[in-house]
Structure formats: structure tokens, C-alpha cells
Amino acid sequence: MAEAMLAADGTSLKRSLARALRRQKLRALMLIAPLLIFVLITFIVPIGSMLFRSVENEMVGNTLPYTVEALADWDADESPLPPEDAFQAMFFDMFLAAEAKRHTRLGTRLNYETTGLSSLFRQSGRQLDDVADISYEPLEDLDEAWDEGETWYALMNTREVADDALMAQQRARVAALTDNETNGEVNFAPDAEVAVLLPLAAREYTAWAVYVATQDGRDPATRDPWEAVAPALLLDLQTADLSGYSGPEADKLRTAQAANLPVANFVDAFVDMDEDWGTQTPWETIQTHSSTYTGGYFLNAVDAQKTADGVAWQPENKQILITLFVRTIWMSLLIMGSCILLGYPIAWLLANLPMRKANLLLILVLLPFWTSLLVRTSAWKVMLQQQGVINDVLVWIGLVADDGRLIMINNQFGTIVSMTHILLPFMILPMYSVMQTIQPSYLRAAKSLGATNWTAFWRVYFPQSVPGIGAGSILVFILAIGYYITPEIVGGTKGVFISNRIAYHISSSLNWGLAAALGTILLAAVLVLYWAYDKIVGIDNVKLG
């Protein structure tokens, strides 16, 4: 057609149709809206944010922003230790983090990568004040005014021009560190002239002011700043040219500069705190994991790790997750297989019995559904344990000696048996609904054409029931691969699944990033299998009812 079709009023027919359908679509959307919103809020958003944690790695950069910057150019192969700048940046970063009590959290995070960093951070956090005091005490001795918050406030606060950029920067720094709002009123703004003259001191003082005002709700004008401003000031004074400065406290600054007060050597100070700071390990770990997004959790999830030299396997004694993944998939396949073998005859019977008997049988199939999962699993514990029902019967019959009772629980056998039982209805029901649609006349036709009972079943009935097997298998496999409660209760150590490990990292080790990565891999594995199934069998052939 050369021209577009026009509706009676001359507008495009397509647009006309779209307008007519819009109301219908809108109404349909409104009908599903409550559920959609519910699912979005309670399901999709939490899952999305949880999955996001598997790559999210802002904590290092948020807690140690200046250290990460200073370490950017450091090459561990060329110089044994990072430059002193890095130690200095580390001091100021850590000082703020320790005051905000965030340094231990970072220690825990880095401990996932390198064991020992957690205690290193915790212990070092306590000693930072001592390092600051190396500068603070002489300054105070020189002029007691430095011990007064008012002195510092007068020096730092705006007179003519405020350094808004520095203020915004420090607000963001504190916000990133504490995960809290920092937009509140501070009653302070760094003076632009001082910020140029004494950059480090201005930075640290501003950070402190933002912190006390927004996090503690105090007025910085009346409070004494943290000791860390002293080393910052003395470092600035080593190079500052005060000749042109005539603002407040100019005399005190000149006196302090002339006194040439001591500043700690940060490298020595850190090594004094803990000799581990004198090795490459902590610095390399920080450098390696400083990016905002990381594949590190995914590497951990497959028993690998990120090192300064690239990707490497975890040490042998920490490798467990690949084994668990393989075991989870292998056991899920076994469970799926035994469900098919046990479920197919039942489904066939259900589909071919007269209505009344089929309904009775269906109730028997569904009965387990109405019993709590925990009860069923516990029942299996009673059945399978060494002093349990099955062993007792076997001993009583004489098949098994009393001292040779079978171990059927807290291993893979127990997990497979109880999960097969629990998941069986999920296999039977889709099979049943497919088999119900296969008319008996197909089998009759096959037999009338000369096929034996077996040939008629295998060549005519079975191929038509495959969609049911497929649907049941997908359902059982996907449920099995993420099963948690049953392996936890009857699985012991050899029969646990990857989901038990995820639960461990969520609730015990609190390594949520790794848990999220494991979950993401599990989800991806299911999707890949689903896709493969679609390619091979065709998802249109799957009938769930």
C-alpha cells in the first residue's frame, strides 16, 4: 500500500486505533497496578538492590578517599612501600573514620580479601590520637589559645569570601562515610584565603565542622576541634608563606611557624602502631579493592580472588564454593531424575483412572502440600536416623546388624530422599495436567495400526507427555537448586547446598557482597538452564495446567 489508511475523520487509522485501545490498556494496567506495585516494592526492588551488592564496592573509596587517591600511582613492584603521602592521607582518613566509628566496618570488608586486616584497623583506630598528639601538645604548650575552639573558629571561618567548593566537598565526604544526610545548617564556612594558605588544616577543620554540626547537632563555633587539625596545621605551616596574611590569629600562626614544631613521621608512626603497616599487604589490598565497582565478590564466589598481580585461585583450604555449586547442581539433577521416575507412573494413573478414584489419589498427592515443610523434613529425620524407624525395621528383620546400622541422614542420601519426597507433587501436577489432555483415542489408534502396548506408549503417548516432564523438571530443578531448609536440617556437612552457604554469609559472616554474588550466579545458572531448555524443548511446549 502506498498511502497510509485513513479513518473516517481523516486521521491516520493506526493512530485512531491506538487511541481507541488506549482506554482499554489503561484499564487493564489499573487492574494489575496494586499487584504490580506490591511486587515491585516487596520483591523486585529488594532483589535488585541485593544483587547490586555483589558488585558494589563504595566502602573503601568512601572511607579512605584521600588514601585511595594517594595510592593510585603506587606500583608495588617498584617501591616496597607506598609514598609518605599515602601514609599521611591514611592518617587523616582513618582519623575521621575512627571518630565516626566506621573504620572497623572497613576492616571487616577488607578482611574478606586479606585475613588480619580487621584487627589491624580496629587496633590502629585506637592509637591515632597518640599520633595527633605529637603535634597537638607542643602547639598547645606554645600558646594555650590553640586549645580553645574559638581560636580555630576565628581562624577558619569566612570573612570576605567563602570556599564553597571545599565546603561541598567535605559535606560529600562525611555523607559518603556515614551514609547520613549532611545538608543541614553548619554555622561555618571555610574562608577562601585561609583555604589557600592552609589547605590541609582548612580541609580537616571543615570536615570536623560538618561532622559535629550534622551528625552530633553541635555548633562548631563553640566546640574544640579534633586533635587531627594540629598536625594538619603544622604540615601547612612548613610551606605556607604567611607574609601577606593579616587575618585573625596571624600572630599566633607566625609564632607557630617560627617555632618549627614537630610533626610525626607518618610512616614510622603507622609502623609503630602495627608493624603490618610496614608491609605491602594492607596497602595492596586497599589499592586492589579501591574501585567503586568490583568483580571481587564474583571471583570469591568461584574460589578465586583479586590480587595485586591479577586474578588468582584462593588458597586450597579456602576453596569450597565451586564444590558446593557442582554438588548443588548434581544433587538437584538427581532429585529431579528420581522425581520423574517416581512421578510419571502416578501422573499416568491420575490421568487414566475414573474421576472418583483419580480425585482420591490427587488428594493423597496433595496431602504433603498441606503439611508444613518443617514437619515433613523433621519426619524424615525421625525416619532416617540411625536409631530411626527404617533402621529399626531393618535390624528387626535381620537385614542389618545392630552395630551396622545404616547412615542415612546428615549426608547426601538423606537430602536426596527427603527433597525428592517434598518436591514430588511439583513434578506430578504438571505431568498430570499434560497427560489429561492426551486423548485415549491416540493409544487406541496406535494399537489399531498394529502397535503393541509398549510401542504405542513409547512412540505415541510418551512423546506427547514430554512437555509435562519438561515443565515438572524445570519446576523441581529450580526449586531444588535454591533449597535451603531441608539440606540444612538433614544434609549434615556433606549434603548442604549453595543456598546454605548464602544464608551463612547473610546472617553469620555478614559478607553480603559475597552472598549477593553467589545468589546472582545461582540466578544466572537458572536463567541459562531455562534458556537452554527453551532452545532444546521449546518453552511453548511447557504446560503447567
Add this chain to the structure above:
Amino acid sequence: MADIATDQAFVEFERVQKSYDGEVLVVKDLNLSMPKGEFLTMLGPSGSGKTTCLMMLAGFETATHGDIRLDGVSINNIPPHKRGIGMVFQNYALFPHMTVAENLSFPLEVRKIGKSDREEKVMRALGMVQMQDFAGRRPAQLSGGQQQRIALARALVFEPELVLMDEPLGALDKQLRETLQFEITRLAHDLGITTVYVTHDQTEALTMSDRVAVFDDGRIQQLAPPDALYEEPQNSFVAQFIGENNTLLGIIEKIKGDTCEVRLDDGSIIDAKPINVTEVGQRTRVSIRPERVEMDKTRLNPDAHTLKAEVLEFIYMGDIFRTRLRVAGNDDFVIKTRNAPDQIRLTPGTVVDIGWMAQDCRALDA
């Protein structure tokens, strides 16, 4: 009514009974004998036992009592797949996961026929139903008529001597049904196959069959060629079931050879032919075909009785006129007249005299 088994009988039912629940007989004392090459239709309302008979013949149901013989051999204990009977089902029963060619090839494969033979036979069978171009299609891609053709070809491809058809055209529209009726009879005759055809459509039964067995209440009510069935129904069930019929109730007044007089319930006397009435005073139901009723006295016997009839309705149907009359208190008395140039078109309200030849009016059981 039961045919006597003859030496050349190909399919035989002897005193066959069937009950599903041990309480009710679905098939009561069935006796039937078919020579080779015959096209026999089992016709009857649903629940009359015709499909059960077919299923017993195919082997999917076992007879509760009696003997079923195929070519002289009792097949009661032979499983369906060894009977070698072709079967066409109402819903076609084409295997949906196989192509048309695979469907046709299936009976040959289970008979372990070689591949090249198989292909040749499949193509020949498809040729018989003019469906060669559809060999690669799946059943779901075919129309209902095409599917039924394939089902037919599949039932014939392994060259069975007996083919059973269970209401094969039931799901098709009228025009397609007529085409296929013709094709099925042509094939059955060309190939010399013995066919048992089950239907509840009497037109189908009349047009296709050599003989028709009318089933009701688990018995064969009449087994006869189509024309005999239509023109000479043996009891009132057959008369009612086959074709359109006017019935009048009355009492036998007198019997004289092959004619009798019947006094209708309103007192008027008519002529009839006694079929299964034997004595005077017996209650009877007389039956007369709408096209055998005459309005022209000159075409009747001089001494024939006539009845007054009031025209209630005149329907123009193209090839025929259908006039509904009130006759002896019966408002549903219908006559059919051919649309000829000189044919009178009756107007409602007119009263006419009607009559008939005694042999066209059959006095049956009440």
C-alpha cells in the same frame, strides 16, 4: 431380524452381549453377518450401542457374552494390534508430534516393512486421498477435512481387509461432509474393503451404505439396504428415525390381505398396509412419508378413503413446497410437493382432501 450366518460371512457377531457395570446390557443379543466387500453402516441415536459394537470389533472392548468372528476365526481373545483392522476415529487421532508422512509410516514401521517399501506405500496412500503435497506437514497445520483424509489414508495404508469408521465426518461442515462421503464410498468400493461405518446421521447412512443396521436400545431394529429401510420400515422406531414421517394413531378396523383399514382417534377411516400388526382391535401407529400424500383425487384408487385437512402453513423451500396441515387432530402433518409449474400453492385456512395409496401407508406397532 438377525441374518443367518452364511459360509462366506467375513464379519460375524453371534449372540453378542455387552455390559459395563454388570447391571445394564448396552448391547443385547446382537447377531450380524457381513460378506466381504460390504459397506455396512451402524445407525442409531447416541447410547444405542452402535459404538460399543464397533469397539468390540476393534478389540478395545471385550464382549461379555457371545462370539465375534473375523473371516471365520473367533477374535475374542486377539489383542487389537494383532487384528489387522484399520480404524478411523471421530477426532481423527492423528499423532500430533509426527508429520503426515510419519503418521502414515507408523503402521508400516511396526510391521517392520523396509524403508523404500514404506515410502512407496505412504505416497500411494496419500495419492488415494489427493494429499501428496502435505507429507511434510504436521496435523495441526491441516484443516479438519484434510486431517480426516490423512486419517483415512493412515487406516488404509497397511492394506487392511476390514476398516472401521467411528463417526469420521461428525466434526466437519455440511459441504465437506458430502465430498468426503463420496470419497470414502469410492475408495471402499475401488479397494474392495469391507467397511463398518458408525454414524448418527441418517442421510450419511442412506447415501453411503450397501446395508444399514439401525440400532436402538442395544438391538438392531432393522438391517436392510437404504431404499428398503426408507420405504419399508419394519417398525415405528425405524419409520420415525429414518427420514421425515407423518404419524397418525388409531385402531385396526379390519384386515384384508395386504391392506387394512384403520379407524383414527377422531373416528375417520384410512387405508393402510399392515406390517407388524396382526389382529383387529390392535392399537397401531400408521406412518406415511410426506411426499406420498396426494391432494389430487384422480391419482388415487376410486374407493380410497380421504381425509379433510386444513392448511396451517405454507413454506417455500425452493425445490419443494412444504405444507403443514391439521389432519385428524394432528397439527404436524406435513406434505411435500415438487416445485413444478402447475403445482398449486396452498394458502393457510384452505381445507383440502388428502389421500394416499394403501401400500404407502404402513400400519406399525403403536
